[in-house]
Amino acid sequence: MALLEVRDLGISFGGLRAVDEVNMKIEKGALVGLIGPNGAGKTTVFNMLTGVYRPTDGGIRLDGENVVGKKPFEINKMGIARTFQNIRLFGKLSVLDNVKLGFHNDVTYALPESLIHFGSYRKKEKLMTEKAMEILKVFDLDGQWNYKASNLPYGKQRKLEIARALATEPKLLLLDEPAAGMNPNETAELMQTIELVRKQFDVTILLIEHDMKLVSGICEYLYVLNFGRLLAEGTPSAVLSNPEVITAYLGD
Amino acid sequence: MNKIKNLWATRRDSVIAFGIVIAAYIVVQIMSMTGNISYSLKGMLVPICAYVVMAVSLNLTVGVLGELSLGHAGFMSVGAFTGIVVTTVLTDAVPSDGLRLAIAMVVAAAAAAVVGVIVGVPVLRLSGDYLAIVTLAACEIIKSIVNVLYIGMDSKGLHLSIVKQSFTLEEGGKMIINGPIGVSGINKISTFTAGFVLILITLFVILNLINSRHGRAIMAVRDNKIAADSIGISTTRYKLLAFVISAAFAGMAGTLYAMNYSTVTAAKFDFNLSILVLVFVVLGGLGNIWGSVIAAALLTVLPELLRKLNFNDYRMLIYAILLIALMLFNNSKLKQMLLERRGSKKAAKTEGEVA
Ligand SMILES: Nc1ncnc2c1ncn2[C@@H]1O[C@H](COP(=O)(O)OP(=O)(O)OP(=O)(O)O)[C@@H](O)[C@H]1O
């Protein structure tokens, strides 16, 4: 059974058919790319996978469990975490606290312990801090753990979002244009980090990217979306030589 | 490692802050025992404590959760009248004033929390301006209900009605809440010490909350609801949590406040009071708990101090100028700079954690 199964997924906004008849099957441990020109519906697919939008048609299953109709926070608990195209950090909180929040449902203690700081409070906070620092290290953010998140440079903010998502220990990680706004060096470095993360955290990754060449470097399978429909899918080399894909991108 | 140092610095800061509050209490206590405090100022000590607790608890909703509430006085009202009923009922059973007051506060907190849930569940589906307007309405509804409430006690126990005509007590029964006339003949058992202890408890609990997983979740909801949702945090749950804890402390402040006067009416806990407390919170700094303490205490005594200093003619003018100056300072680069001078590490930390 595939980790993620998307069947005939579709959504309409008023008269606009933003996504239509999208089918995807992602195996556990895969690193898959979702590409397509501006406005193709990529982010909308993510929003449906994470419960931000409720699809008007089709089904989504994670590990065989139905996802459609669940609330976003419930879907995260089921095992899907994501980052956002327009960065959404907890801006006034520290870098460390942003990641510690990712452990909210994993390392827990009760409300009275929060109010009076007794019982397992100290132990659990320490554990959470250690775990968070470990993840921050992977993204080379540990040196800035006490920065206010909104004070980080743009590229680092993107990384922090990935770190926070990983802290929820997801089965499936969705990255929406993780390299947007980064220079070529930073981008290359990030792509390496993503590959590393997949192995180290044993997570399946679906990532959106504009730049086809960039994803073809690390993704083993690509889905191409155009005007809300799947235009092509397959290995990067097959997809990139597909004439339809080339026209869609050149006509962009 | 600088991490440890930083944690130490935070703890040291809050020890210092608690130290200042305790020192202030001791100074005032000595002054009042040696007769160095004017009669009118002495009468303000308990209300000041109540306002500090109100401001700190409202800051939890407005500063930490980030939702504007214009109805905080409503919860204070619930706590005030609950406290009055509880202390009256327990007059014989619990002879110790302090213990009776403490029990009354706990019951008042519970009552205000229950009302907090009733108001919060529908209201917290909204946000921003809508939420603010509905909290205001909720406060008015509470006021109207208390205004027609008749509660009395006789040998058969407590009686409650919202119709005066149908309200009768046995011979020798005691009227506790008399509708729009309110309550009179209260046994004034609130003391400055009781208020001081309540402030310490409020600060301890709310600062602890802010530095916990629950508090972080509340601040996450404030900073970005969609992101909070995306990492498995139920935004409605944590909004409600902050709102209800905030209401519970307002309830305790209500009991403290009410038990300091011989008469109390529902009209006292109106929109103006909600706004007054909101002013303390905004001027003290959103999310800045110690700022709320200082603003509430300072702005309550200030008009009185100015009167004493024979500034009577210009009293309100000076008060207004000070309000504006504080507001400007709060939004200024100067404050930012001062904060940064206290160490770049600290400045990076969050407002809520400045503590
Ligand atoms: N909430 C919404 N209401 C109405 N239309 C929407 C909504 N969300 C998305 N759309 C529309 O759906 C289409 C797909 O948008 P989407 O953001 O998914 O594209 P995208 O592939 O992520 O593009 P980009 O590469 O620019 O991020 C667009 O036409 C967009 O305007």
Ligand SMILES: [Mg+2]
């Ligand atoms: Mg997009």
